[in-house]
Amino acid sequence: MRKTFWQPKSHRFGGMKATVWAVIGAGGLAVWLATCPILWAAEPTPPKVPTAPAKQDAGQTPPTTETPKEDLELLEQKAFQAAVDRVAPSVVMIETIGGLEKVGQVLFGTGPTTGLVVDPQGYIVSSAFNFVNKPSSILVRLPDGTRKAAKLVANDTNRMLSLLKIEVDKPLPVPEAAPRGQIRVGQWAIAVGRAFGEQKPNTTVGIVSAISRIWGKAIQTDAAVSPNNYGGPLVDIHGRVLGLLAPLSPQGGSELAGVEWYDSGIGFAIPLEDILQVLPRLKEGKDLKPGLLGIQFKSPALHISEAEIGSSRPNSPAAKAGLKAGDKIIQVNDRPISRAAELKEEISKRYAGDKLRLVAQRGKDRIECEVELAAEIAPYVRPFLGVLPMRSQPAEHPPGVVVRYVYPDSPASKAGVQPGDLIVRFAGQEVKDAAGLRQLAADHEPNQAVELVLRRDGQEQKQQVTLGVFPEDIPPGALPPARIAGKPQPVPEGLKVGAVELKVPEMPHEVWAYVPDSYDPAVSYGVVFWMHGRTAVDPKELIARWKPLCDAYDLIFVAPKAAHGNPPQWQPGEIELVKKLLENLRAGYHVDPNRIAAIGDGAGAGFACLAAFQHREGVRAVAALCPEPIMFPPPENDPAYPLSCYIARPEKDQRAAQVDAFVERLRAAKYPVVVKNVGEKVRELTAEEMTELLRWIDALDRI
Amino acid sequence: MRRSADSCWIVLRRGVGGAVWLAAVWFAVGAPAATTSRIAATIAEVQPKMVKIYGAGGFRGLEEYQSGMLISEHGHILTVWSYVLDTDEITVVLYDGRRFQAKLLGADPRLEIAVLKIEEEHLPHFKLEEAVEVEPAARILAFSNLFKVAMGNEPVSVQQGIVSVRTHLSARRGAFETLYNGPVYVIDAVTNNPGAAGGAVVTYRGELVGMIGKEVRNTLNNTWLNYAVPIDALRPSVEQIIAKGGMVAKPEPESPPRPQRCLELARLGIVLVPDLLPRTPPYVDWVREGSPAAQAGVKPDDLIILLNDRLIHSCQMLQKELEFIEYDAEIKLTLLRGLELVEVKLKAPSDPLPTTGKP
Known part of the structure; x- marks a missing residue:
């Protein structure tokens, strides 16, 4: 598409205003107000409409055949002008000197931009977007034309605001704030900026589209909002300020988020009342940051599930307050909480340093605690012992973990652990099986020293190990067999093995899978999902290729086909299929929860990542083979759900830089990432590389 | 995302029929039956004056269509001067679907306008002399065939909005990538799209305000500009083309003209910090003793923010601006010293002009 700026421009054919016009167009203002209960409620006093034709109304002499009273459009026009005139003395122009030309993908011009007076002593708020290019100096030009040097006092990175201060000789006019409780969807919303350097501000008109957006932090409007008015006020028909215009995105993130929606009919304003509330703190010169609690919800479906904690990060405010997995938050201060989204909104509104009283339900107990939200919580880093456990340990085997393999140079190796050793105690706790040891290890931190008790040749030995971090290399050379030889069990009746077609009721997808012909219910099997790229490979051919690998590594191979498009292309909504398939497999087969991998080929890599990121309790590893750029961020590292990544990357491909950026993001979130250079161009993996990839999958249950 | 059912009232399918349909909607929502619709009547009145060109x-990135408006009953059409007209086969389609081969009467490349003529009489049209000026927040309707949504006998699309501000495209050098550098109305309807150029912006009563200009980007903040050129700025040129035909004027050289010998900071005694970044702030690094700058009180570490009241964003911009100033002219510098703004006037010594001038 032509004219991509940050994203293709949206094309507005009238927007919501058209509808409002249709409702009000035929009647007088009084009739309209009387017949429009929502607006009536929103506007307890009738709008101030000049009775005599205003000066600004040049060239608009009403025809003699009609009285001005009947001409609703003219009255509205005058009301818009009066509203703008009322707020204009508080709307200032901001000029910058120096600064970057480009931030991320966004080009920065030299302005000017807009600010709003919030204190007669010279305090001005603006959108943080206007200063993200870090100008060396900021000037404020008052409506009377005088220029003042401005100091950037503080930034609010939760609401993306910046506070400026100028020296004043006389008090500046402060605008009136519209009471937040009186703002109604459907009422007029007038956006005001000073981006054109003219005497008069620039104005756009729309309605309030929603009153509580971006986790309760913003009002939404369909008036055109863009760098032409970011930092300026959104006012009501009386000229009272509803909020401060700013680019925002529900996904949050940087000062740049939401800019791609400029002039699209989706614009946001931070309620002025909220800004005034934090103004004293900003005036002190302290940057305000979003407040973090440090929990992961159990379910990602925030709007339908309870606020149950899936995990709480070590060293987080939640962990310090003693909150842990399984606790359900039922109250924040005085607000009862029934959904996770409500808790998220309560947290999102607040800042680091804010104190909250939380009430949680733990089983039958009610727990009350006070937390102080934090600005930063270090990402969770998974500690590493350095062993692979034997799998499919029969029930009659003595408790403990039989060591299958010791990673070279790992903490375990340094402590002298050897294959065949039985780990019976870890940090003073009894080890029942591999899952138990994994859980015990996860509760510790890298560099922590723990005592390990081993049984070797019937003798118990105590060893001190200092835990490390998960390695990013694949064990060199072939790994020893993983199964503890038990008695082979017969395949239960009705359970299909070999190439099977899997059907998920209510889903249209064609899915082929391979279960090893030698399937033994006593052995646990890993699952590999293959997400095809732009060209879907024939499932029979894929299965033929994967059959020997599955037989050798105890894996079930699943190749779903995207339901839509020709050629079929994955849609984000299709991760539901992955969940359902996994549920069905678990119900029938003996599945190893630690070895569930999604492999995405080219265009399918993004989908594989999405499946892994959004289905944390299921997918444990993701491999992206020559991926197309993946722009979404990885989730926070979660002690309960390990995730390993493998990226095959062509060095000279034009997308290499974006792939590298993705790897950076994964590493910043403390996920172990294997990066495999595959040479200059996009290509399939060689047989040798496939063997290595399989070894990576085989080692996913490392501890 | 995009409105579908609702938008059909905006993109009228059948001129007056659409207005009737619109009125029906209002009755349905309970508006008093006695009043009539100003806007529907305006749309019905304006549509016959609009043409598709x-x-x-038609190849990559170059659309083969634009909009135009009838400006005489004899078939004169005002539109933008663009590559679309660079052919012997210009087709004009009227609101009712009648097609004509149009002749290019002439153009004014400086204003980026052209006048076409079709052989037909008694056509509904705008009278340029009746065009009006409007103020910010005035309600407007924009008529154009953006994205060539209208086909055959379908009238062009109508968008509604207000005038955002009246500004001047030349107000800041290099701010807008356009040949036209006169006054414009910025509007809040998104008209900056393929095919809209040449369309009409009218008041909600149907009075002509301006012509939608070519697609333009505001390089000051990298946004697309939705705007219309006031008719008054175009009228003399249009009348000349209708009277005489042909090209009105060649694009003018860059204005204002550069002096033969321009002012140099060194002659004032000012040395700036090394220009290392794309936007190095113009800090004074050093002031020569006894120089005009030293006498005027310029000090090291001052930041030059205004030159003759023009905002200076960088060393590069300062150098560029100096090229427009005579070597011995008095200039006004506004300096930022800490948080204080200091104004100084200074003038380079006027030694005799070298006979050869600047090479």
């Missing part, structure tokens, strides 16, 4: 283009 098809010509050269």
Whole structure:
């Protein structure tokens, strides 16, 4: 598409205003107000409409055949002008000197931009977007034309605001704030900026589209909002300020988020009342940051599930307050909480340093605690012992973990652990099986020293190990067999093995899978999902290729086909299929929860990542083979759900830089990432590389 | 995302029929039956004056269509001067679907306008002399065939909005990538799209305000500009083309003219910090003793923010601006010293002009 700026421009054919016009167009203002209960409620006093034709109304002499009273459009026009005139003395122009030309993908011009007076002593708020290019100096030009040097006092990175201060000789006019409780969807919303350097501000008109957006932090409007008015006020028909215009995105993130929606009919304003509330703190010169609690919800479906904690990060405010997995938050201060989204909104509104009283339900107990939200919580880093456990340990085997393999140079190796050793105690706790040891290890931190008790040749030995971090290399050379030889069990009746077609009721997808012909219910099997790229490979051919690998590594191979498009292309909504398939497999087969991998080929890599990121309790590893750029961020590292990544990357491909950026993001979130250079161009993996990839999958249950 | 059912009232399918349909909607929502719709009547009145223009283009990124408006009953059409007209086969389609081969009467490349003529009489049209000026927040309707949504006998699309501000495209050098550098109305309807150029912006009563200009980007903040050129700025040129035909004027050289010998900071005694970044702030690094700058009180570490009241964003911009100033002219510098703004006037010594001038 032509004219991509940050994203293709949206094309507005009238927007919501058209509808409002249709409702009000035929009647007088009084009739309209009387017949429009929502607006009536929103506007307890009738709008101030000049009775005599205003000066600004040049060239608009009403025809003699009609009285001005009947001409609703003219009255509205005058009301818009009066509203703008009322707020204009508080709307200032901001000029910058120096600064970057480009931030991320966004080009920065030299302005000017807009600010709003919030204190007669010279305090001005603006959108943080206007200063993200870090100008060396900021000037404020008052409506009377005088220029003042401005100091950037503080930034609010939760609401993306910046506070400026100028020296004043006389008090500046402060605008009136519209009471937040009186703002109604459907009422007029007038956006005001000073981006054109003219005497008069620039104005756009729309309605309030929603009153509580971006986790309760913003009002939404369909008036055109863009760098032409970011930092300026959104006012009501009386000229009272509803909020401060700013680019925002529900996904949050940087000062740049939401800019791609400029002039699209989706614009946001931070309620002025909220800004005034934090103004004293900003005036002190302290940057305000979003407040973090440090929990992961159990379910990602925030709007339908309870606020149950899936995990709480070590060293987080939640962990310090003693909150842990399984606790359900039922109250924040005085607000009862029934959904996770409500808790998220309560947290999102607040800042680091804010104190909250939380009430949680733990089983039958009610727990009350006070937390102080934090600005930063270090990402969770998974500690590493350095062993692979034997799998499919029969029930009659003595408790403990039989060591299958010791990673070279790992903490375990340094402590002298050897294959065949039985780990019976870890940090003073009894080890029942591999899952138990994994859980015990996860509760510790890298560099922590723990005592390990081993049984070797019937003798118990105590060893001190200092835990490390998960390695990013694949064990060199072939790994020893993983199964503890038990008695082979017969395949239960009705359970299909070999190439099977899997059907998920209510889903249209064609899915082929391979279960090893030698399937033994006593052995646990890993699952590999293959997400095809732009060209879907024939499932029979894929299965033929994967059959020997599955037989050798105890894996079930699943190749779903995207339901839509020709050629079929994955849609984000299709991760539901992955969940359902996994549920069905678990119900029938003996599945190893630690070895569930999604492999995405080219265009399918993004989908594989999405499946892994959004289905944390299921997918444990993701491999992206020559991926197309993946722009979404990885989730926070979660002690309960390990995730390993493998990226095959062509060095000279034009997308290499974006792939590298993705790897950076994964590493910043403390996920172990294997990066495999595959040479200059996009290509399939060689047989040798496939063997290595399989070894990576085989080692996913490392501890 | 995009409105579908609702938008059909905006993109009227059948002129007056649409207005009737619109009125029906209002009755349905309970508006008093006695009043009539100003806007529907305006749309019905304006649509017959609009035309769709098809010509050269049609390959990557170059649309082969634009909009135009009838400006005489004899078939004169005002539109933008563009590559679309660069062909012998210019087709004009009227609101009712009648097609004509149009002749290019002439153009004014400086204003980026052209006048076409079709052989037909008694056509509904705008009278340029009746065009009006409007103020910010005035309600407007924009008529154009953006994205060539209207086909055959379908009238062009109508968008509604207000005038955002009246500004001047030349107000800041290099701010807008356009040949036209006169006054414009910025509007809040998104008209900056393929095919809209040449369309009409009218008041909600149907009075002509301006012509939608070519697609333009505001390089000051990298946004697309939705705007219309006031008719008054175009009228003399249009009348000349109708009277005489042909090209009105060649694009003018860059204005204002550069002096033969321009002012140099060194002659004032000012040395700036090394210009290392794309936007190095113009800090004074050093002031020569006894120089005009030293006498005027310029000090090291001052930041030059204004030159003759023009905001200076960088060393580069300062150098560029100096090229427009005579070597011995008095200039006003506004300096930022800490948080204080200091104004100084200074003038380079006027030694005799070298006979050869600047090479």
